[in-house]
Amino acid sequence: xxxxxxxxxxxxxxxxxxxxxxxxxxxxxxxxxxxxxxxxxxxxxxxxxxxxxxxxxxxxxxxxxxxxxxxxxxxxxxxxxxxxxxxxxxxxxxxxxxxxxxxxxxxxxxxxxxxxxxxxxxxxxxxxxxxxxxxxxxxxxxxxxxxxxxxxxxxxxxxxxxxxxxxxxxxxxxxxxxxxxxxxxxxxxxxxxxxxxxxxxxxxxxxxxxxxxxxxxxxxxxxxxxxxxxxxxxxxxxxxxxxxxxxxxxxxxxxxxxxxxxxxxxxxx
Amino acid sequence: xxxxxxxxxxxxxxxxxxxxxxxxxxxxxxxxxxxxxxxxxxxxxxxxxxxxxxxxxxxxxxxxxxxxxxxxxxxxxxxxxxxxxxxxxxxxxxxxxxxxxxxxxxxxxxxxxxxxxxxxxxxxxxxxxxxxxxxxxxxxxxxxxxxxxxxxxxxxxxxxxxxxxxxxxxxxxxxxxxxxxxxxxxxxxxxxxxxxxxxxxxxxxxxxxxxxxxxxxxxxxxxxxxxxxxxxxxxxxxxxxxxxxxxxxxxxxxxxxxxxxxxxxxxxxxxxxxxxxxxxxxxxxxxxxxxxxxxxxxxxxxxxxxxxxxxxxxxxxxxxxxxxxxxxxxxxxxxxxxxxxxxxxxx
Numbered sequence: 286x287x288x289x290x291x292x293x294x295x296x297x298x299x300x301x302x303x304x305x306x307x308x309x310x311x312x313x314x315x316x317x318x319x320x321x322x323x324x325x326x327x328x329x330x331x332x333x334x335x336x337x338x339x340x341x342x343x344x345x346x347x348x349x350x351x352x353x354x355x356x357x358x359x360x361x362x363x364x365x366x367x368x369x370x371x372x373x374x375x376x377x378x379x380x381x382x383x384x385x386x387x388x389x390x391x392x393x394x395x396x397x398x399x400x401x402x403x404x405x406x407x408x409x410x411x412x413x414x415x416x417x418x419x420x421x422x423x424x425x426x427x428x429x430x431x432x433x434x435x436x437x438x439x440x441x442x443x444x445x446x447x448x449x450x451x452x453x454x455x456x457x458x459x460x461x462x463x464x465x466x467x468x469x470x471x472x473x474x475x476x477x478x479x480x481x482x483x484x485x486x487x488x489x490x491x492x493x494x495x496x497x498x499x500x501x502x503x504x505x506x507x508x509x510x511x512x513x514x515x516x517x518x519x520x521x522x523x524x525x526x527x528x529x530x531x532x533x534x535x536x537x538x539x540x541x542x543x544x545x546x547x548x549x550x551x552x553x554x
Numbered sequence: 555x556x557x558x559x560x561x562x563x564x565x566x567x568x569x570x571x572x573x574x575x576x577x578x579x580x581x582x583x584x585x586x587x588x589x590x591x592x593x594x595x596x597x598x599x600x601x602x603x604x605x606x607x608x609x610x611x612x613x614x615x616x617x618x619x620x621x622x623x624x625x626x627x628x629x630x631x632x633x634x635x636x637x638x639x640x641x642x643x644x645x646x647x648x649x650x651x652x653x654x655x656x657x658x659x660x661x662x663x664x665x666x667x668x669x670x671x672x673x674x675x676x677x678x679x680x681x682x683x684x685x686x687x688x689x690x691x692x693x694x695x696x697x698x699x700x701x702x703x704x705x706x707x708x709x710x711x712x713x714x715x716x717x718x719x720x721x722x723x724x725x726x727x728x729x730x731x732x733x734x735x736x737x738x739x740x741x742x743x744x745x746x747x748x749x750x751x752x753x754x755x756x757x758x759x760x761x762x763x764x765x766x767x768x769x770x771x772x773x774x775x776x777x778x779x780x781x782x783x784x785x786x787x788x789x790x791x792x793x794x795x796x797x798x799x800x801x802x803x804x805x806x807x808x809x810x811x812x813x814x815x816x817x818x819x820x821x822x823x824x825x826x827x828x829x830x831x832x833x834x835x836x837x838x839x840x841x842x843x844x845x846x847x848x849x850x851x852x853x854x855x856x857x858x859x860x861x862x863x864x865x866x867x868x869x870x871x872x873x874x875x876x877x878x879x880x881x882x883x884x885x886x887x888x889x890x891x892x893x894x895x896x897x898x899x900x901x
Contacts, residue, residue, distance in 0.1 A: 299693075300693070302694075302829045302848065302849040303847070303848060303849065305848075306693055306696050306697065308697050308699075315699065317693075329829065329830040330830065385692045385693050386692065386699070388671075389662070389672070390662075390665075390666070390671060390672070420693065420694050420829055420830070421692070421693060422692060423675065423691075423692065423693070423694055424672075424673065424674045424675065425658055425662075425674055425675075426661070426662040426672050426673075426674055427662075429659070429660075429661075429662035429663055430662045430663070430665075430666055430672075432663070433662065433663040433666045433667070434666065438630065438631040438634075438740055438742070439630065439631060439742055439743050440630040440631075440659060440660075440663065441630070441659075442655070442658065442659045443655060445823065445824075458749060459655070460655065460824065461628070461655040461656075461748070462654060462655060462760065463750070463756075463758060463759075463760060464750070464751070464756060464757070464758025464759075464824045464825075465748050465749065465750040466748065466749040466750070467628060467655075467745060467748055468745070468746050468747045468748060468749055469629070469743050469744065469745050469746065470743065470744050470746055471742060471743040472742045472743070473742075481823065482808075482823040482826065482830060482831075483823075484823065486809065517705075518671070518703050518704035518705040519671075519701060519702075519703055520701060520702045520703075520704075521699055521700070521701045522687055522699075522700040522701060522702065523699065523700045524692070524697055524698070524699040524700075525697065525698055525699075526696070526697050526698075527695075527696075527697070527698060527855070530874040531860070531874045531875065531876060531877050532874070532877075533871065533872050533873070533874055533875070533876050533877065533878070533879055534877065534878045534879070535867055535872055535879045535881065536878065536879065536880050536881065536882075537867060537881045539880065539882065541882060541883065541886035541887045541889070541890050542890055544863065544880045544882045544887045544890075545887050545888075545890030545891040545893075545894055546890075546894070547878075547880075548840070548861065548863075548880075548887065548891050549891055549894045549895060549898075551838075551859075551861065551878075552764065552797065552838070552840075552895075
């Protein structure tokens with residue numbers, strides 16, 4: 286059965302995982318020290334969702350992928366220089382905070398509004414993708430809230446695999462406890478899929494795809510709507526770094542036998 | 555006055571798993587901290603008798619249940635309908651649920667339907683002067699925040715291993731049934747089964763005493779200039795068999811398998827620990843052939859005792875991330891460890 290999809294991927298920027306992060310208290314609540322100076326990347330789970338979306342769209346001619354992203358415009362622009370070279374998509378940018386301390390529901394409301402405004406949106410073909418968590422807030426709530434706000438009742442989180450079956454139904458593998466996958470079959474779109482890592486490697490940079498994407502990315506960034514997240518009713522009492530710094534004992538000159546004995550003794554303690 | 559509701563999903567065998575009992579424990583603890591605020595239990599599942607028996611004498615003021623064969627499946631549409639029906643009957647200001655895959659999937663939607671708010675991955679709840687403060691980690695376990703919310707109902711998913719469980723004692727509970735939603739169950743999605751490795755090939759064991767992490771070094775060229783992947787596989791699997799440890803990995807090693815390189819065949823993304831992987835809870839952790847970079851070690855936040863074996867004395871583990879770093883060849887050490895463990899097992 287031939288089917289085309291409208292795949293909307295929600296995802297934003299997060300600090301490069303190799304950066305040292307330090308919390309500070311700003312006028313609007315907690316933030317990261319030098320947040321605007323930190324190098325950013327597209328959130329790893331959102332990246333997986335985007336690659337899966339592009340893969341699916343590639344298999345079903347006529348399908349389209351949007352990336353709806355709420356983040357500081359300069360940072361989005363910087364990150365898009367790399368992301369745009371990976372897979373074809375159309376960017377919908379919202380200019381606002383991408384902080385982990387921002388409220389998931391307020392973020393979701395802004396994203397849902399942007400999705401409702403997509404030209405030619407057809408709910409019967411809509412697959413809402415995103416990361417099941419993020420490397421910032423990591424709540425696993427935003428995508429689910431966006432889905433709920435859009436009235437989508439079929440939701441899946443921790444997805445590692447999506448297969449379109451011959452009858453058009455969606456076969457989905459979700460991560461559950463104990464290193465297992467729950468297998469579900471969803472009759473048809475619309476559906477929300479919060480992706481875990483999936484099984485697809487990161488696509489190689491493709492300058493041609495980059496050039497094609499940038500034709501729509503720059504205008505999208507220029508007309509990015511400003512979004513304010515007030516954090517209404519949410520008060521942070523404290524944000525601290527973990528105090529635990531271990532005194533590492535470095536053992537250099539032991540034979541493998543000595544190390545093994547020590548390890549076995551420790552395992553039995 | 556706050557009113558607390560613990561929403562607990564019943565397992566397919568009819569019982570409540572530990573995370574659910576911890577959530578009931580957290581509700582009781584919070585009720586006491588709030589000076590005896592009423593707390594209720596809402597049970598969701600195909601049948602709830604066995605689960606109710608586990609809560610005997612727990613001190614909850616009301617026990618609600620919603621049962622249906624459709625609730626045997628962990629499915630968003632039906633689970634959120636059931637939880638909403640219970641919440642509308644109980645009218646709580648605080649809704650607690652265990653941070654399991656099933657409850658995490660529905661809690662944000664439930665909060666939205668009740669016009670409330672939601673927070674997940676909660677590791678502590680305190681109450682002082684009637685004000686409730688929740689604690690959770692941000693930026694993948696890199697910083698911890700305490701926060702409060704004014705909006706109600708406030709839905710909270712509680713991490714496992716952070717709260718005491720309730721133990722059955724005393725009189726059996728009286729269950730009140732909540733009617734099935736008038737609109738009927740939405741069953742557009744069907745759960746058809748589970749995919750899991752065979753029991754002897756299952757390497758992820760959440761209840762294990764030890765987390766054993768295999769890093770990318772296991773697949774690299776060794777002193778003789780050749781990689782020894784089959785030997786690495788045997789050493790690791792033998793160790794797991796002898797210790798019943800849970801197997802974790804770094805992203806780099808898992809990614810290699812996605813790129814089609816010769817790697818440890820039993821590793822998948824499910825084994826991945828760290829920034830884009832899991833953050834398991836085990837009393838001990840042993841890392842081998844892994845550099846201990848920050849994106850990986852953030853996943854070790856809840857590993858109490860940490861040791862590492864690595865040839866590089868300046869690796870990340872040496873910088874305050876492990877208690878002990880053995881600068882040694884993991885192949886040689888693990889070979890000896892396995893011999894010793896096997897000898898002990900025989901004796």
